[in-house]
Amino acid sequence: MGTALVYHEDMTVARLLWDYPECEIECPERLTATLKRLQQRGLEQRCLRLEAREASEAELGLVHSPEYVAVVRGTQALGTGELQALSGQYDSVYFHPSTFHCARLAAGAALQLVDAVLTGAARNGLALVRPPGHHSQRTAANGFCVFNNVAIAAEHAKQKHGLHRILIVDWDVHHGQGIQYIFEDDPSVLYFSWHRYEHGRFWPFLRESDADEVGRGRGHGFTVNLPWNQVGMGNADYVAAFLHVLLPLAFEFDPELVLVAAGFDSAIGDPEGHMRATPECFAHLTQLLQVLAGGRVCAVLEGGYHLESLAESVCMMVQALLGDPAPPLSGTMVPCESALESIQRVRAAQAPYWTSLQHQDMGPVLSPSACSPEGRPLLPGGPAYMEAAAAEAAEAAVALSSLLDRLRLQPPPPVRTAVALTSADTALVLPSGVLHQEGSAPREETEAWARPHAALAQDGALTALGKVLNLVDRILDGQVSSGITATPALATAATLDVAIRRGLHLGAQRLLCVAVGQLERPPDLSDDRRILWLSIGGQEAAAPSMFHVSVPLPQVTGGLLSCVLGLVLPLAYGFQPHLVLVALGPAHGLQDTHGALLVLMLRGPGGGRVLALVQESKPQLVGALARALHGEAAPSLGPCSVASPEDVQALKHLRRQLEPKWRMLQVAVTRDRRGNADLSTRRTLPEASSPRLPSWLAGPRRTH
Incomplete structure (x- = not known):
């Protein structure tokens, strides 16, 4: 089993035949440039290549009316003037004599991908397609989209494969209203969309794109709209939306399949989106989705109109699908105030339908009038707008070029995962490609590091420590991405202490330690702000601080997920560690699947640099962690139980204490009676992060 890439060169045939500036950006080069970059990076060669087939008219009929399919079929015989006249009957659409063939290939590619994944x-995988699909409706083309590829694939998965729960994640910068309309009363499909909205002033200018549109009838709560009300949303905003909105609902929904409407007009440099998310952000988002549905993730290309940004973002997503670690995120991880307002509103709108949100602090419900006031945008085409847009495009080009240079200078380590054990264990089955690490630090050096700890004096503990030191060295010098070591139970705390000091000695500026079970933080390092210590199920800190966080070990799966999504990951992404140490000490209490889930999700904030320390005689746990660190999906957890009242209260208490200092934890904006944001919790962009565009630049491109 690998990653499928579905494509057909015929999808590049259709192109605009007349002067129509609004539609000229949807061009064949979107596919050719992206495929070329995948080939240059060696990514296409690593994928299972499938040639797209045409969807049958019966398959198109799963979503579209026979009359509409007949209209599109008829375009094959029309001349240019007739095609232009027909196109004018729809919003932001153009037809070509080969459109019917191309659009059937796009829908068929999505179907092939779903079949490949669901049959094993x-x-x-990724379906690299055009025309896109998420705007098209039962009886109408819309917004470059002819047939609704993702909706057809979802209905096909339900009818042919018998699925009952499908999650659709639409990260295109435009609202996929076509998908929403098709499934708005269907509780078997959970549809999540973030989109540039600007209080209704951005295309497609729909009231039903707002946060309080949650579905119809039986589908109440299964439409989740997260409207962005300003441009410039970046990596921190996107990750916060996943952690605080999408993933809690998704785990509760327990999907059998994840479909991604993968539009990259939400990436930096795109002329449609004016957003600031960098290409590697999409690798992180993909990794977060892979913890769902046993890793069955099918991505289908939607928008994306800056060829360089599109190609790089697609490469990052494919690398994540292949299991490669995601590069560290760029910029300071602080969501902006407008993003928090949107997150706050959608959580309030969805709370009546989802238990995972009902047990959390929500903040007050914000009316649109209470949101940040936005000046009316400049209309497109005016001199001031064109001047500002040109300046922004130049700035984005420079920022993107710098980012791409940095990414090219950071090749992935030659060894993705290494396992170092003190003795061979015949019961241990490791994934193909995982390296059995035989190396060890020199004996004298190991003894010097062990000298302060009596627990490391014995030969077995000393041998294990030598392997730990060697792995820390190889991870930090870029030879190994992640690793696992086994230590004697009584020596775990001492080994962890040495691993921390070795990492700092080698120059790690920020080190995240997630200690599960009875493990104490070294007292003499308690004031070292280079170390963020998260203790799960251990002793509380004598003097709690923002760099020493203790939480009781949750007793049920729901409590563990709430802890990871609501505390561990926001802190980890906010800290941006150079190395993550995960230590499963005495009485850690985690099942193998839970341990795998924890390390799998920590790969993201650590840029793949994770070292797990486990007790000896735990071969099944070592195997589960190795598969997770190597990029394999964690087994599905199934329906999640509700967190206990004690876990809920402990998490709320911690979050209230830490939110003012760790901005990724916040999910609401505090306002005074006049509607002004509380300055103590206001989220503004730090000077070190990417500059945001002025709100007045965010004018609608499409006016009809």
Whole structure:
């Protein structure tokens, strides 16, 4: 099982035949440039390549009316003037004599991908297609989209494969109203969309794109709209939306399949989106989705109109699907105030339908009038707008070029995962490609590091420590991405202490330690702000601080997920560690699947640099962690139980204490009676992060 890439060169044939500036950006080069970059990076060669087939008219009929399919079929015989006249009957659409063939290939590619994943021929994959689909409706083309590829694939998965729960994640910068309309009363499909909205002033200018539109009838709560009300949303905003909105609902929904409407007009440099998310952000988002549905993730290309940004973002997503670690995120991880307002509103709108949100602090419900006031945008085409847009495009080009240079200078380590054990264990089955690490630090050096700890004096503990030191060295010098070591139970705390000091000695500026079970933080390092210590199920800190966080070990799966999504990951992404140490000490209490889930999700904030320390005689746990660190999906947890009242209260208490200092934890904006944001919790962009565009630049491109 691998990653499928579905494509057909015929999808590049259709192109605009007349002067129509609004639609000229949807061009064949979107596919050719992206495929070329995948080939240059060696990514296409690593994928299972499938040639797209045409969807049958019966398959198109799963979503579209026979009359509409007949209209599109008829375009094959029309001349240019007739095509232009027909196109004018729809919003932001153009037809070409080959559109019917291309659009059937796009829908068929999505169907092939779903079939490959659900039959076990592939683990996950991407359908590289055009025309896009998420705007098209039952009886109408819309917004470059002819047939609704993702909606057809979802209905196909339900009817052919018998699925009952499908999650659709639409990260395109435009609202996929076509998908929403098709499934708005269907509780078997959970549809999540973030989109540039600007209080209704951005295309498609729909009231039903707002946060309080949650579905119809039986589908109440299964439409989740997260409207962005300003441009410039970046990595921190996107990750916060996943952690605080999408993932809690998704785990509660327990999908059998994840479909991604993968539009990259939400990436930096795109002329439609004016957003600031960098290409590697999409690798992180993909990794977060792979913890769902046993890793069955099918991505289908939607928008994306800056060729360089599109190609790089697609490469990052494919790398994540292949299991490669995601590069560290760029910029300071502080969501902006407008993003928090949107997150706050959608959580309040969805709370009546989802238990995972009902047990959390929500903040007051914000009316649109209470949101940040936005000046009316400049209309497109005016001199001031064109001047500002040109300046922004130049700035984005420079920022993107710098980012791409940095990414090219950071090749992935030659060894993705290494396992170092003190003795061979015949019961241990490791994934193909995982390296059995035989190396060890020199004996004298190991003894010097062990000298302060009596627990490390014995030969077995000293041998294990030598392997730990060697792995820390190799991770930090870029030879190994992640690793696992086994230590004697009584020596775990001492080994962890040495691993921390070794990491700092080698120059790690920020080190995240997630200690599960009875493990104490070294007292003499308690004031070292280079170390963020998260203790799960251990002793509380004598003097709690923002760099020493203790939480009781949750007793049920729901409590563990709330802890990871609501505390561990926001802190980890906010801290941006150079190395993550995960230590499962005495009485850690985690099942193998839970341990795998924890390390799998910590790969993101650590840029893949994770070292796990486990007790000896735990071969099944070592195997589960190795598969997770190597990029394999964690087994599905199934329906999640509700967190206990004690876990809920402990998490709320911690979050209230830490939110003012760790901005990724916040999910609401505090306002005074006049509607002004409380300055103590206001989220503004730090000077070190990417500059945001002025709100007045965010004018609608499409006016009709």
